[in-house]
Amino acid sequence: MKITNYASYAVCIAILLISYGVESCNSELRIIVPDVELLAPTLQGTGVIPNPSRKLIEGVYAVSQGNGRFGDTVILKHDREALSIFCQKNSTYMVFRSGTKDSSILYAGYWRNAQSPQTGLCTLEIRPNDGAGAILRATRPETLTIRGAVGGSDALPSEPLVLKYVRPLFERKRERTDGKFWIIAHRGGGRNSDRLPFSENSTELIKFAGKLGANGVEIDVRLTRDGVPVLYHDENLNTRLIDGEYMVGAIGNYTFAQLQELCRLKNGERIPTLDDVLRTIVDSTALTSVWLDIKEPSAIEKIIPLQKKYLERAQALQAAGKRDTLEIFSGLATDEIYQAFIAHPEHASVPSICELSVSQTQQANSKVFAPRWTLGTLQSEVSRLHAENRRAFVWTLDQPEFIVQFLNEGNYDGILTNYPTVVAYNYYIRR
Amino acid sequence: MKVLLLALLILIPCLASAQEDTLRGDYRLIVQANLGFSQARIERSIEVDKADYSPLGFLRTLRLIWRPDHLLGMGVETGLLRVSNLIVKQDATLPTGTTLELDAIPVLLIFSMEKYGIELTSGVGMYNYRVNATLNDADLTASTQWEIGWMLGGGYAYPLSRSFSIGGDIRFYSITERQVTLTSLSAKVQWQLWY
Numbered sequence: 001m002k003i004t005n006y007a008s009y010a011v012c013i014a015i016l017l018i019s020y021g022v023e024s025c026n027s028e029l030r031i032i033v034p035d036v037e038l039l040a041p042t043l044q045g046t047g048v049i050p051n052p053s054r055k056l057i058e059g060v061y062a063v064s065q066g067n068g069r070f071g072d073t074v075i076l077k078h079d080r081e082a083l084s085i086f087c088q089k090n091s092t093y094m095v096f097r098s099g100t101k102d103s104s105i106l107y108a109g110y111w112r113n114a115q116s117p118q119t120g121l122c123t124l125e126i127r128p129n130d131g132a133g134a135i136l137r138a139t140r141p142e143t144l145t146i147r148g149a150v151g152g153s154d155a156l157p158s159e160p161l162v163l164k165y166v167r168p169l170f171e172r173k174r175e176r177t178d179g180k181f182w183i184i185a186h187r188g189g190g191r192n193s194d195r196l197p198f199s200e201n202s203t204e205l206i207k208f209a210g211k212l213g214a215n216g217v218e219i220d221v222r223l224t225r226d227g228v229p230v231l232y233h234d235e236n237l238n239t240r241l242i243d244g245e246y247m248v249g250a251i252g253n254y255t256f257a258q259l260q261e262l263c264r265l266k267n268g269e270r271i272p273t274l275d276d277v278l279r280t281i282v283d284s285t286a287l288t289s290v291w292l293d294i295k296e297p298s299a300i301e302k303i304i305p306l307q308k309k310y311l312e313r314a315q316a317l318q319a320a321g322k323r324d325t326l327e328i329f330s331g332l333a334t335d336e337i338y339q340a341f342i343a344h345p346e347h348a349s350v351p352s353i354c355e356l357s358v359s360q361t362q363q364a365n366s367k368v369f370a371p372r373w374t375l376g377t378l379q380s381e382v383s384r385l386h387a388e389n390r391r392a393f394v395w396t397l398d399q400p401e402f403i404v405q406f407l408n409e410g411n412y413d414g415i416l417t418n419y420p421t422v423v424a425y426n427y428y429i430r431r
Numbered sequence: 432m433k434v435l436l437l438a439l440l441i442l443i444p445c446l447a448s449a450q451e452d453t454l455r456g457d458y459r460l461i462v463q464a465n466l467g468f469s470q471a472r473i474e475r476s477i478e479v480d481k482a483d484y485s486p487l488g489f490l491r492t493l494r495l496i497w498r499p500d501h502l503l504g505m506g507v508e509t510g511l512l513r514v515s516n517l518i519v520k521q522d523a524t525l526p527t528g529t530t531l532e533l534d535a536i537p538v539l540l541i542f543s544m545e546k547y548g549i550e551l552t553s554g555v556g557m558y559n560y561r562v563n564a565t566l567n568d569a570d571l572t573a574s575t576q577w578e579i580g581w582m583l584g585g586g587y588a589y590p591l592s593r594s595f596s597i598g599g600d601i602r603f604y605s606i607t608e609r610q611v612t613l614t615s616l617s618a619k620v621q622w623q624l625w626y
Contacts, residue, residue: 225572236576239608243475245515246531248562249574258564258572261524262531264477 032112033197034121035154036097039108042123046099046106052138054078054098057105057126059144059168060429063087066150066161070111074163075428076146079210080286083107083124086213086425091115091400093421094122095211103128103136111150114419117195123157124148131165170430182289182414183423185214186396187233190418192240192266199265200241201231203272203280209287213424216289217281218331218395218416221274221299228256229274229302235295241266252296274303278310278328282317288324291353291370291393291416293331297340303330304350311351329353332364353393361390370416373397377410386411400426460624461504463494465600467617471514474610481521488513490602490615496543504543508554508582511536512604512613529571532563535606535613539582548598552584558606580606588621596621 049057061074071088078084085094096109107124124146126132131141144165149157172181187200189209196212198205201220209217220233230251234240237247237254244263247254254262259271274292281287292303307328314326330352332338338356341347342364354366358381361369369385370393371378382392395416397403403419404426406412417423471486492510514533519525541554560578564571586600597620604613 239475239610244477245473245475245609245611246517246533246562246564248533248560249576253572253574255572257524261479262477 032117032119032195034110034119036108036110036121038154038156039121039123042106042108043097043099046101048081049098049100049105050136050138053105053135054081054083056135056138056140057083057144060166061146061163062166064162064164066159069150069159070161073166073429075169075425076163077169077213077424077428082211083109084211084213084421084424085111086421086428087111088425088429090118091419091422091425092118093212093425096122096124100132100136103133105132105135107148114194114421120150120152120155121157122148122150122161124161124163167431169428180215180288180413181427182216182393183214183420183427184216184218184289184291184393184414184416185209185212185420186218186416186418188217188219188231189214189420194418197267199267199269201233201272202265202267202269203277204267204269206277206281206287207285209420210285212420214287214420216287216291216414218291218293219274219277220293220295221303222251222295223299223302224254224256224259225252226255226257227302229299229306230256230259230271231274231277232271233295237263242271274306278306279313282310282314282323282326286324288326289414290326290328291331292329293333294337294341297336300330300337300340300344304344304346307350308346327351327367329368331370332356332360332366338364355395358385361385362388367391368393368413370395373402373406377406377412379411382411397423457500459498461494461496461498461506462622462624463492463496463619465490465492465494465510465617465619467600467615469512469604469613469615472612472614473515476515479517479519479523481519481523483518483520484515485517486515488515490613490617492537492617494541496541498543498545502544502546504545506541506543508537508539508541512558512615514560514611514613526566529564529566532565533561534563535560535578535604535611537580537582537604539580541582548588548590548596550584550586550588550600552582552586552602554582556580558604560606560609560611578606578609580604586619588619594623596623 058077063070063072070092073088075086083096083098091114094111096107098107105126111122112119126146131144134141146163148161150159150161151157189205189212190196192200206217219231221229222232232251237251242263247263311328317323332341332352332354348365352366353368353370354361354364355370368391373394385392391413393414394412397415398418400422403423407426415423467490469488469490490512494508496504496506498504512535514535517531519529536559539554539556541552543552558578558580561575563573582604584600584602586598588596588598590596600617600619602615
């Protein structure tokens with residue numbers, strides 16, 4: 001065989017390897033949630049835990065059994081009727097449904113490592129003698145012990161887990177912000193790559209964000225071709241975010257009706273309108289902050305009326321004692337968005353978050369300055385903003401070591417993150 | 432699909448070894464035109480209510496291949512591949528009569544080995560993936576996007592003269608990230624521009 005044939009053979013192999021590589025470009029991430037319905041019998045016939053009792057369960061707990069998997073300390077916090085646990089080890093969190101039966105408090109749910117696919121089922125119980133009796137009478141027990149079991153994947157829980165109450169959750173003492181610290185979940189709770197049970201920027205994920213420890217959400221807003229503000233991050237309709245073969249190119253090329261009929265988010269949800277999402281947040285969540293990441297200047301005209309409409313609705317519910325305060329901010333992330341915002345006649349009275357600079361924050365009368373985390377703690381700038389009764393949120397902090405560093409060394413009022421469970425653990429564990 | 436690629440890794444040396452030792456010869460330039468049918472398989476399809484859907488369509492492609500005196504030729508391929516089409520039959524979210532057509536225009540660098548009229552071809556490159564929505568012949572939406580992909584094919588050409596051959600091809604196209612694959616059967620006309 002001549003040398004040219006060897007060359008031909010080599011080239012063909014190279015081509016096939018390239019094709020093999022191209023075929024491997026496809027990177028589907030499986031969303032992983034164990035089958036919690038396996039635990040349905042645990043909560044059969046249970047009643048609702050009263051709200052004052054739920055508050056008494058929240059706190060910092062020592063892990064006396066099961067610390068190999070979850071670390072020595074965990075945080076317990078409720079989001080309405082659901083209980084979440086944020087763990088020291090491996091960024092693990094747990095989400096439970098709850099109920100009370102025969103003077104016991106019962107939980108059934110799952111644990112998950114926030115930064116890997118590891119997950120499993122879990123059950124917990126507070127027995128009457130372990131503190132449930134006092135808690136259900138809305139009094140703090142002298143000691144509080146939670147016993148349970150955990151399993152791997154869909155296996156029924158069998159490894160013992162015992163938690164002992166240590167102290168209440170950390171609360172920031174700062175009159176200016178009413179003691180609040182904002183844990184803001186990126187894209188409504190996290191990215192698709194974080195394998196959460198719902199798609200990013202979906203109504204379902206936003207309703208779930210509180211269970212991840214967030215008290216605020218950041219969501220991305222774009223306009224459809226017929227001018228409907230919808231939640232979608234990327235400029236183009238792509239396989240990272242949606243399914244639907246007829247969805248090609250820019251989202252702005254399609255009408256809202258076409259998007260509704262021809263496309264689904266990665267976990268099967270429909271692309272939601274901003275109107276529907278804000279109504280859901282106001283009526284069906286305990287979230288206190290919404291950061292609208294406006295992706296195109298022309299959307300501002302459509303967004304501001306919705307922002308005002310739902311702020312008024314939230315204020316009415318707050319006045320009736322049906323919800324906590326809610327703030328909805330227009331996010332000013334680029335100069336184009338900023339210019340379009342300040343050109344709006346009502347901009348000074350519209351709550352906004354400015355990501356650009358302190359001076360632009362002041363000029364736009366933004367309530368919040370939000371620098372990128374790589375700029376550091378910006379102590380003097382943040383102090384200056386606090387003196388002007390403004391706040392500062394930092395974005396997007398995901399690494400646990402940096403989250404701890406910013407909580408300890410910074411003076412920010414909130415953190416935007418893809419891992420609200422990690423921020424929640426490291427915030428509430430503080431003394 | 433990956434198994435098919437690996438099988439070809441084994442097949443190609445067999446074909447390569449069939450090459451006879453010859454002196455360096457003339458280069459040839461080949462034009463191939465194919466017309467046929469394709470069947471699409473779409474992993475990310477979603478069901479649309481009250482609509483007629485078809486993953487069958489026409490395939491029209493054109494290739495220009497440079498064949499040197501050794502076994503491996505290379506060239507480019509383009510054309511128009513119908514991926515699928517959908518017609519809304521009753522008013523749902525979309526009005527009755529809304530038609531959506533999904534096409535892909537391949538722009539592929541191809542590598543071809545031909546012996547005794549049998550040809551094996553592989554290609555990598557981009558597909559201009561395009562959707563066109565119409566209602567009563569009026570354009571509603573036209574949108575395009577470039578997608579990476581590849582193709583594999585095999586066929587036979589029977590020479591009618593020194594310049595012209597006719598034959599047929601079986602081809603497999605993959606628009607990778609979209610998880611769209613097309614299997615096609617087509618007739619071809621081949622014209623040797625110079626030799």
